[in-house]
Amino acid sequence: MNASHTNDPRVVLPSAPQAAAPFRFPVVAAIVPIVASLAIWFITGSMFALVFAALGPLAATGSYVDSRITARKNSRTESRRFAFELSTTQSAIAAHHRRETADLAERTPPAIFLVRDVHTDSSRWMREPNDVVPVHLGYGHVRSDLAIDGGGTQERLDPSIAESYQQLIESASHLQRAPIAVNGRLGIAIFGVEIVALSLARALSIQISRTLSPATTWARFRGAFSREEWASHLPHRVLRSDGGADADYGDHEFASAHWGKLGDDKPSVSISVVFSEQQVPSGHRIVISAAGDSTTVVSHPDKHQRRDFEPSFLGREQALAWALAAHDIASRDGLATHDAAVPDSVRFSELLAELGNDSVPSERSSRSLQSRPAVGAGGRTLVDLVANGPHAIVGGTTGSGKSELLISWVLAMAAESSPGDVNFLLVDFKGGSAFTHLAELPHTVGIITDLDESVASRAFASLRAELQFRERTLAQAGARDVSELDTLPRLVIVVDEFAAMMADYPQLHALFSDVAARGRSLGVHLVLCTQRPSGVVRDSLLANADLRISLRVNNAADSSAVIGSDRAAELPAQARGRAWVAHGSSSAELVQFALATRHDIVAVASRWPATYRPRRPWCEPLAASIPLGALVEFSTIRSGESAAHFAHSGAPGTVRSRGVQHGGAVSFGLTDLPEEQRQTVAEWSAVRDGNIFIIGAPGSGKSVAIATIAEASMSASSTDRSDQELAIGAADGRGEDEAAVRVLAGGREPAGFWDVLAELHGQLDRDEAPGQRRASILLTIDDLDAVIARFDDDYRIAVLDRLARVLREGPARGIAVVASAQRITPALQSLVQLMPNVMRLRLNSRQDFVLSGGMSADYNPDLPPGGALWKGARVQIALGEAFPPVPMPARVVTLRSTENLVIASSRPRITAAAIAAAGWQVRELDGAPGSERELLIADTEKPIALIGSIDEWQSRWGSLALLRTHNTVVLDGCNLSDFRQLARTRELPPPLASGSGHYWRITEDGADRVRLSI
Missing domain, CATH: 3.40.50 (Rossmann fold)
Incomplete structure (x- = not known):
């Protein structure tokens, strides 16, 4: 039976089945009744007494049969008991072996398990062993500490019972495929197949590095180990050499690794890989043969440890992953002894002074954006957005110094790269004041804030066009990426509070994902800064943002989202500008970013010629006031140019030509096309566009729009009066010459408006003589909704019918209508259908804008007077010098x-x-x-x-x-x-x-x- 305590390392074998007691036939018991019966018969002479003579043999026979049956039952019962106790004992042995195996695995886990446990417990380094450094070799047969008691003398047992006992004893004495551990301090040498030996040695090295604290231990790698990248990322002080004269045992060294106490030149742990057993160096008491078909411990101080086993291997990438994670944890906990202290604060002027004037590049170098905006443990930290990026993610909670970091980084790039190498587009969505002074840099092409929604919207629209512009430029030059061109600078888009920008403009996710995917070759780089990177920055952006910087964050999830570990959540709150910088597969580095002042911005700006003006990725916003006469000088403004002079060109009374025509159209304003990075003349052609309906709130510029279109048409008619062109001749509208062109103004008085419609109906009814020139007429109606409302019911129906006929038949007969209204009333519904070109000025509400046929997303409540949406684009109507057309008086x-x-x-x-x-x-x-x-x-x-x-x-x-x-x-x-x-x-x-x-x-x-x- 088993001991009562489940963890007792002793197992009692079950007792053997008890044999049945021997039984003989009861002869005496059978004879005595016969003798007695004969005596009675002899005395009495009764024949009945002889009957009793048969009872004795019968009773004896029954007793004999009963004993045999009972013996067989007892034998079967004992057999079942023994089988049950045997099974229970086997289960107890198996359970004990599982506990032993689990204990061994916990004490010496294989290296592959250590790699999977990325968050290595640094407290293990605090319990560094003094004498024994257990390392896991692999799996094989291991002697169990389980003791066997009982079983009796096996010579007297049945052979089958003895065999069962023997099997129990043998199974209890050894663990099958149990972890095999040895003491690393004995020194381990491995020879045999190169790839097998190195993989096993790599696994042993990781285990030893995990056991020995980097605070008290150094590591030296020679030979093949010195050429493996993972070794240099260990948290210990690492010494590397290629063998040769520096080797402990001559030129035959293949690979070796040594760990020793700081201040003690004698190594305490050593692992070597050699070609043959004869080359095993002295001091290695454990020798392993790594043959192709088997792996064997051929030498060990304990002869019981000399055995075949199944080795545990580790690859280079797996070793590198563990080394990087261990280094980060050691740095976090202050155990990495080779890390110097990071300064508490750094002034940008100190970094700028180290550059000096000699570092200003004389030639363009677009292949990198090297900058040194921070100081780490080893001095100034080099950050290259081209080599380490092409894009960057910056995380940090409020007060951690995000804006200061971005300013220092921009200044550092501007200090080492000319405006011809890099331009900056700065996006500030937390009030608009962070980047104000950076506008002094000649590299800065624009600052976008959340304070002006219209400016931000048109700037973002221009970014798509910027990508297309760069694609065309590369294609025309036959270049693969921007580094092969001398004329196209890189564009760095810096976004402060990326989450706020995405909340206001969710449609920008697609744009920024596109920039992230194509930015490397096009020379467009993103620096996205946010308080909560987790869940805000999508995977499509993260996949292309290898450069990660994290200031202090509030939780481990935000830290892991940026740099892959939680150490940024443990940065002290008072360390403003303290951050972890990681890129690619390198481990994160703790740095202190410099803090810049206004004087530093001026100093950086002064390093470059003040006359340099970079190409802007979008045009200036449309001016609120554009003289109509200035349009004669205008063709197209593209990105990088300025339209400011159109706001003030020409003084009143100046003689100049106006109303430039383009292909039979008159110009009445400027059109803003940010998605094409240009501005062009807003044109209207009666033949091409037909009638115009202008809708806007009071004070939005309806009357000015009508006056401008009329004046522009009048000016155009003075230079060209082609049959298909709309122009204006007699302003009073009372010329009798049918070849002249006229403007008719429909006023608010019903009588005069009735007469205008009557005259136009006469024009439509009149048959033209052969060769007679068709008259061109422009009918202007200001506040059409108010005009129609002034008519009585009977007249209103007639007016609507007459006006509908003019709208329908007029364009083909040289009659065009420009009408305005404050809203589309039910009476105007049918008329608006005949005026397909709607010019939408500022309206009082989004609902009014949608009811007028506009898209809700296009509504802009901040349009200035004269600002409108025309043919899907933003238009600013020019200001003419003429008054609006005077309505014709009623004919009496x-x-x-x-x-x-x-x-x-x-x-x-x-x-x-x-x-x-x-x-x-x-x-x-x-x-x-x-x-x-x-x-x-x-x-x-x-x-x-x-x-x-x-x-x-x-x-x-x-x-x-x-x-x-x-x-x-x-x-x-x-x-x-x-x-x-x-x-x-x-x-x-x-x-x-x-x-x-x-x-x-x-x-x-x-x-x-x-x-x-x-």
Whole structure:
């Protein structure tokens, strides 16, 4: 049986099965009853007594059979017990072996497990062993410490039972495929197959480096070990040599590694790899043969350790990964003895003084962006955005010195690279003040802040065009990347608070991912700074940002997202500018970034010619005021140029040509095309573009836009009057020459607007004679929504129909319409469909902008007066010198006091007084029907004005129709129903302005307006 305590290293073998007791047939018991029966029979003579003679043998036979059955049952029970206890003992042995194997693996884990445990426990270095340095060789048979008790004398046992005992004892005495460990201080030498020997030695070296503290131990690598990169990244003080004269045992050294105490030249641990067993150096008491088919410990002070085993190997990349992680942890905990102290603070002026004037490059060198903005343990730290990048991620919490780091880094690059080598685009999304003074550098091409959304949007749009520009430049030069060109500087885009920028402009993820993917060859580099890199910077950016810098962060996740470890979360809060710098596969380096002042910025700027002006990746924003006359000098502004002179060119009254035409179009402003890195003239062509609808809030510049388009068209007509070109001739619009061009202004007064539409309808109805030149007319309507609202319901329907016909048929007949409105009312819905070109000025709300047909993303509430969206682009309308077109007055005919009048009035007495004052002899309508005709033919000195009420004239049915043939019929104060009954027509008369003193005169064509002579 097993001991009761599960961890007891002793196991008791099960007792052997008990043999059945021997049993003989009971002869005496069977004979005695027979003798007794015979005696009774003899005495009594009864034959019945003989019956008892058979009971004895029967009872004896039964007892015998019962004993045999019981013996067999006991034998089977013992066999089952023994089998069960045997199985239990085997399970106990296996469980104990598993614990032993686990204990061995925990004490000496294989090197591959150490590599997987990246976060190595540095406290292990605090428990450095003095005598024994256990190292894991591999796996094989290992003697168990399990003791076996019991079992009895095996000579007396059944052979099968004895064999079972033997198997238990043999299985308990050894562990199968258990970790094999040896004492590294005995010195280990390996010979045999080169690749096998080196892989095993590499695994042993990592284990020893993990056991011996770098604070108290140095390491020396010779031969092949000295040429393996991972060895130089160990946290210990490392000495390297290629063997030869420096070797301990001559020229036959293949590889060796030694670890010793600091201050003691005698190595305490040694591992060597040689070609043959004869070359094993002295001091190596453990010798391993690494043959191709087997690995054997051929020499060991303990003969039981000499065995075959399955070795544990380690590759170079795995060893390098562990060495880098161990170095980082040792540096974090102050155990890396070869690291000097990092200064608490550094002034940028000190770094600049070390450069001196001699370091200013005389020739362009676009192959690198070397800079030295920080000081590490070994002195000034070299950071090259080209070699180590091409892009960089900078993390740091509030107050850790992110802005100071970026400024120092930009200044360091500017100090060592000319403006022809590198330009800076600075993006500040935390208030806009961090990079203000860096604008003094000749390298700086722009500063983008979150304070001006429109400027930021157009700058980001220009970045896409910048990538295309660089692609075209490389293609034209036949170059593969920017380093092969002498004319294209590198562009470094520095973003402070990248997370805030992405929150405001989420669509920039695609743009910055594109820059990250193609930036290396195009010479565009990103430096992205944020407080929380974890989850903000996408994988597409991280994959191309090999240069990582982390100041102090709040948690380990943010630190790991930048530099792959949590040590940036442990930086002290008071160490402003203290950071970890890592790039590629190198370990992170602790540095102190310099702090720059305004004087340092001036000093760096003074190193380069002040006259240098770098090419900007976008044009200046459109000026809020652009003279119309300046457009004559304008063709196209591209990135790097300036349009500032257009804001002030030309003084009022200066004689100059205006309204430049481009292919039958007139110029009325400037168009901003940041996505193409240029600005160009905003043009409108009646033939190409048709009618224009201008919509904007009060004060947005609607009237100015109409005036500018009219003036530009008028100026253009003075130089070219081609049949297909829209221009303006007579500003008053009353020229009678059909070949002349005119501008018609529809005012807010319904009467004048009605007459303008009537005239345009006549133009559309008129047949043109062969060879007759078609007139070009521009109809301008300011505040169309207000104009339509002034008409009564009956007139409004007619006005909308007439205006719709002008919009529909006008462009083909030389008539174009430019109309404006504050909003699109239901009455304008059908008209807007006939004006496909909509110019959207500033509107009061995003909803109004969307209702006008614009996209919500294009809404800009900060547009200046005259700023608009035209054909999908931002336009600034120029300012002309002419006033807006003057609306035409309503056409009114003056009645002369030489003709008889027939007047139907709703106010006869008032009308009679006015007619009399104008010189007519007034007579009232009375008497029998028909007498009115005699009154008008009476011979009088003055013309007669026969006046009657509307009801009186309606009662004299047909009288007005008869009198109209020889007299003038005038209606005063009538509504449309009265007019239609008296004039017997369904046509609408021209509207009369309220209080104007105008009357309707019935004519053969319908009606017109008349007034009395004064």
